[in-house]
Amino acid sequence: MAQYQQSMFGNRSGYFNAEFPSTRYQGSKRKLVDWISESVSSLEFDSVLDVFGGTGAVSHQFKALGKTVTYNDLLHFNWLIGVALIQNSDIILSTVDIDNLLREDDAGEYPSFISDHFQNVFFYPDENRWLDRTVYRIKQDLIDPIKQALAFFALFQSCLVKRPYNLFHRANLYMREADVERSFGNKITWDTPFPVHFRKYAQEANLAVFNNGKINSAINVDAFDTPTGFDLVYLDPPYLNQKGIGVDYRDFYHFLEGIARYHEWGNLIDTASKHKRLIPNVSVWNQPKSILSAFERVIERHRKSIIVISYRDDGIPTKAELITMLKRHKKHVHEAEKAQKYALSKRDSHEILLIATD
Numbered sequence: 001m002a003q004y005q006q007s008m009f010g011n012r013s014g015y016f017n018a019e020f021p022s023t024r025y026q027g028s029k030r031k032l033v034d035w036i037s038e039s040v041s042s043l044e045f046d047s048v049l050d051v052f053g054g055t056g057a058v059s060h061q062f063k064a065l066g067k068t069v070t071y072n073d074l075l076h077f078n079w080l081i082g083v084a085l086i087q088n089s090d091i092i093l094s095t096v097d098i099d100n101l102l103r104e105d106d107a108g109e110y111p112s113f114i115s116d117h118f119q120n121v122f123f124y125p126d127e128n129r130w131l132d133r134t135v136y137r138i139k140q141d142l143i144d145p146i147k148q149a150l151a152f153f154a155l156f157q158s159c160l161v162k163r164p165y166n167l168f169h170r171a172n173l174y175m176r177e178a179d180v181e182r183s184f185g186n187k188i189t190w191d192t193p194f195p196v197h198f199r200k201y202a203q204e205a206n207l208a209v210f211n212n213g214k215i216n217s218a219i220n221v222d223a224f225d226t227p228t229g230f231d232l233v234y235l236d237p238p239y240l241n242q243k244g245i246g247v248d249y250r251d252f253y254h255f256l257e258g259i260a261r262y263h264e265w266g267n268l269i270d271t272a273s274k275h276k277r278l279i280p281n282v283s284v285w286n287q288p289k290s291i292l293s294a295f296e297r298v299i300e301r302h303r304k305s306i307i308v309i310s311y312r313d314d315g316i317p318t319k320a321e322l323i324t325m326l327k328r329h330k331k332h333v334h335e336a337e338k339a340q341k342y343a344l345s346k347r348d349s350h351e352i353l354l355i356a357t358d
Contacts, residue, residue, distance in 0.1 A: 016064045018210035021201065023053045023157060024166035027247060029236065029310065032338065032351060036310070037086075039336045039353050043233035045306055049149050051223050051298065052236045054078060054249075058310075059086045059216075060208065062234075068214040072226050075250060077156060077260035082133075082218030084149035089211040093154075093202050099135050102152060102195045110136045119269035121171045122163065122255060122276055130194050131159075145339035150205045156256045158197035160262055162190050168255040171275040223298050233302040236310040237295070238285045244316065246286030254278045292317045296325060299356075303329045306357050313337065313350040317355040322354055 017322065020030060029036065034056060050059040053071040055078075063069045070260060071082035115128040121129065138151045139255075160166045164175040176190045181209060219226070223237070242248040250257060253279045260263040270279045284290040299307060307326065312317055319335070325335045336353040 016018045016066070016210050016212050018060075018064060018208050019151075020057055020060045020205075021157070021204035021208050023055050023057075024160040026167070026252060027236075027239065027249070028055040028057055030055065030057040032095060032310075032340070035336075035338055036308075036353060037065060040306075040308060041166060043232070043306060043355070043357065047230045047232070048304075049226060049230040049302070050231045050236075051226055051233060052085075052238070053082050053218070054236065056081050056085045058234060058236065062208075063212050063214075063216055066214070067232075068213050068273045069258045070227070070230065071216070072221060072223070074220065074222055075253070075257055075260075076220060077152070077253065077256040078150045078249075079218055079220035080260055081150045081156070083146065084205060084209050086216050087214070087218040088146045088149070088209055090209065091144060091150070092206040092209050093147055093150050096296050097142065097147060097151075098199060098202050100106070100141055101134060102198060111262075117266075117276055118255075118268070120173055122159075122168060122173060124173075127162075127194060131155075131259070134194075134198070135259055139262075150182045150202065150209075152260060153205050154198050154201035155259065157201040158194055159256060159259070161187040161197055162192070162194070164190070167252050168275065168277075169252055204216065218279055222318050224301065226298075226301070228302060229302070230302070230305050232306040232308060234310070234339075235295075235298060237291075238292050239312055240288065240316045242316060243325060244288040246283075246291075248283070250281060250283075251277055260274055288316050292325075295322065299325060299329055306355070308356075309352075311352055311354070313341075313352050315348075318352070319352055324355060326356040328356070330358060332357045 023030060048062045048067045049070045049072065051072055053059055053073040056071055059071040059082065069086055072087040073079050073082060112132050113127065114132045118128055119125065123134050134155060136280045138148055138155070142148045142151060154189045164172055176187065238247045238249060257278060260269065261268065268278045269276050284294040306331065309322060311322065323333050336349045340349065340351040
């Protein structure tokens, strides 16, 4: 029988009491969601579209505020996170569900795609076998797609926490093995067994589930194909720095995207790549020559909505360019700024929030 988590009001007026899970995902707005919601608190809106949903932290915050939320992300593994934490209102993984997924018996035949193709790339052989087996069990043992999404969330986070830099950008398994003094990472965390991490993140996912009394949804489409008609549209696209180097989430997290698309993974891999990345897919959001027009297209598409853009003050396009663009479509543009230290960044920069209204 499915278990349910009842929604409760917390001690912040108007908020539902559900804690967003910890995450190692680069670019997550988890630490900024209170600032974002406070910045838009004077606006009147009931429905929200999160165009680049990512970890779901901002969508989860708007859901906690009682808004009707539509989460979107083009990456399949992110969409599963949106299904688990945003679309889902009351289903959680039971202790029996988790125990069954983590049972130690090896009876039966399991697929071996990760073991066959990622030997000595990201994880040890026994860990690769565990991943193959667990992906299979999630799909076979959990009939409910919402439960599958919750389990995949726990699996994604477990993979991230065991990776140096929490990324899959290079084949650097040797970093876990090197007997050197470390100024980064956590070898204890890397060496903690997958089942321990999985159980932790499954429990965190359960605690993030709540019912805000609205019908929320998660979709998996290109930003230019997102539905229209929302009161507020939130944009947090991939960041492109002043040197024209963009954040390519598909490349950074290609292993998670492969897990999410396990049965078609073989057709997606760039076989010439040492770390078995996906076949490159050039994005307009990662190109200096096209990113401004990409912003223009999305803003034009949602010109009838309140538009809120999260970006950094040292990126391409510049803050001035974005403000000029927004003013072509909206009467008022308000800006907020917050100092922020970003992971793997050597300099301090500022998160900016541009709020465009009629």
